[in-house]
Amino acid sequence: MATSSALPHSDGAAPSSFQVQRWVFAFGCGAFILASYVVLANWNLARFADGTPPIRLDIWLDHHVPFVPEAFWIYIGYYLIAISPAWLARRWSDFTPMVAAYGVATVIAWAAWIALPIRMIPPPLDCSGLTCGVLLRFIDADGGVNVFPSMHVAHSMLAALFHLRHRSAARWLVVAGALGVTASTVLIRQHYVVDIPAGVATAAIGWMAGLRVAGVRDARRALASGSRCAS
Numbered sequence: 001m002a003t004s005s006a007l008p009h010s011d012g013a014a015p016s017s018f019q020v021q022r023w024v025f026a027f028g029c030g031a032f033i034l035a036s037y038v039v040l041a042n043w044n045l046a047r048f049a050d051g052t053p054p055i056r057l058d059i060w061l062d063h064h065v066p067f068v069p070e071a072f073w074i075y076i077g078y079y080l081i082a083i084s085p086a087w088l089a090r091r092w093s094d095f096t097p098m099v100a101a102y103g104v105a106t107v108i109a110w111a112a113w114i115a116l117p118i119r120m121i122p123p124p125l126d127c128s129g130l131t132c133g134v135l136l137r138f139i140d141a142d143g144g145v146n147v148f149p150s151m152h153v154a155h156s157m158l159a160a161l162f163h164l165r166h167r168s169a170a171r172w173l174v175v176a177g178a179l180g181v182t183a184s185t186v187l188i189r190q191h192y193v194v195d196i197p198a199g200v201a202t203a204a205i206g207w208m209a210g211l212r213v214a215g216v217r218d219a220r221r222a223l224a225s226g227s228r229c230a231s
Helices: 016-049 069-075 078-088 092-115 130-142 151-166 171-187 195-230
Strands: none
Touching: 016 078, 016 092, 069 130, 069 171, 078 092, 078 151, 078 171, 092 151, 092 195, 151 171, 151 195, 171 195
């Protein structure tokens, strides 16, 4: 199988101009995904307001997970973790597997959010303090839509996989952050428990797409290199 070399390690430093360009690209992609999330969230809220009955996915485990408002600060760490693989890119072609992996995972999430009228309906949350106030406002604004699969879980897991594959210096920190984000999704009642394995499965499909695209890219590089040597 070609996957052993499909995602080569990032060696050397990126050119100074590219160091800026890669973050502009990453933040641009993140802004597009966030905007699409908001559009689909508003669409889902509108169909529920029009009378579409919501599907609930709570299981017995959902009723035994503790409510930890402080986990909200870990939850929003997703926004940094999700774009962190941009740090691994040393040239534009390094983004190819990343765009494929994140793109496939995101499209899967979009399709599920459109096809399935699932809504997270948390129980009454009793807490106080600054963190709780911020969290309750966040939950109210979000509306409990776009939950299955969890994009927070899918993107965080993909970020961890890319850092592990590239053996980055921050890989274990990113892995810990991804696991923290995953746990926080249920600790703050933002997701059902089943949204987590759905997010992991979505990340796995995206990862395989990234490997496939990277394998094609590397094969073309090898072919081009061989052609130059032959000439």
